[in-house]
Amino acid sequence: MQKKITASLVGNRSNNMFAKIKSGRLIVGLSFSIAMLPSLASASALEQFKSFVTGTQSAKGDFSQQLVKIDAATKTQKVSSTSSGIFIFSRPGKFIWTYQKPYEQILQADGDKLYIYDKDLNQVTTKSLGNALGSSPAAILFGSNDLEKNFILKEGQAKDGLEWLEATPKAKDTTFDHIGIGLRNGLPEAMELRDSFGQVSLLTFKNVVRNPPLSAGQFKFVVPKGADVFDSN
Structure with a gap:
């Protein structure tokens, strides 16, 4: 049986960050959550999110x-795959998104390059970040605070x-037509990424630590021993 792992970083078709890393593997979904801010419990979603973005460096x-795939005719939903793991990020453009189940895969960015490591294949694919984050979910998660430059928020x-x-x-x-962010008590708890092909990536978060201490080389990627490296630029 062919193994599949899904993740979502960028949605710009011109940079095609959703190109298959290998047959059956496609980058499709990503987000995160943050610690509770009780004082924002009664604030609007936009107020809560703006406060979250400006107050969260990492x-x-x-x-x-x-x-989830949505049947256009019946409007029914079917879960096609599930995955889980851990993440860490530092604005702007630095993150490590690690899939642990059902298969292991790491997506890591150092602010300059994106590295995708497939443990099964012992293979690393690299991509220059450049302006690829732009109008993508990753720009909301790991980019600058100037969200309204690339997104219409309401x-x-x-x-x-x-x-x-x-x-x-x-x-x-962009690959994604719509991005929804669900907030409660001042923190994003869920994210929905909808594309034009009738697919929805649903994300939820827990055990989040806001602005943790980070080491100097936290996001430096080290190529695993013996791994093949491919540049997708």
Whole structure:
């Protein structure tokens, strides 16, 4: 059986960060959460999120992800894959997103390059970040604080006990048509990434530590011994 791992970093088709790393492997989904801010419990989703972004330079925690396919005719949803792991990030553009289950894969960026390590294949694929973060989910998570440069932000409808923020990329060549961020008590607890192919990546978060101490070389990628390295630029 062919193994599949899903993750989502960038959504710009011109940079095609969602190109297959190998047959059956596609980068598709990513996000994170932050510690509770009680004083923002009654604030709007947009107010909560802006406070979260400006007050959070770095974070670490656990994530779980589901890739859901929506049948256009019946509007029914079917979970096609699930995964889980840990993350750590530092703005702007530095992160380590580690899939632990069902298979191991690491997506790591040092602010200059993105490294995708497939443990099964002992293979590393590299990509220059450049402007690739742009109008993508990763720009919200790991980019600068100037979100409204690349996204149209507005209040969404409350659901599942969360206040939702809607983020629509201003660029027309992005993979994701819609990004939803669910907040409660001042923190993002969920994220929905919808594409034009009827797929939705659902993310939830727990055990998050806000602004943890980081070592100087925290995000420096070290190529595993014997690994093949491919440059996808």
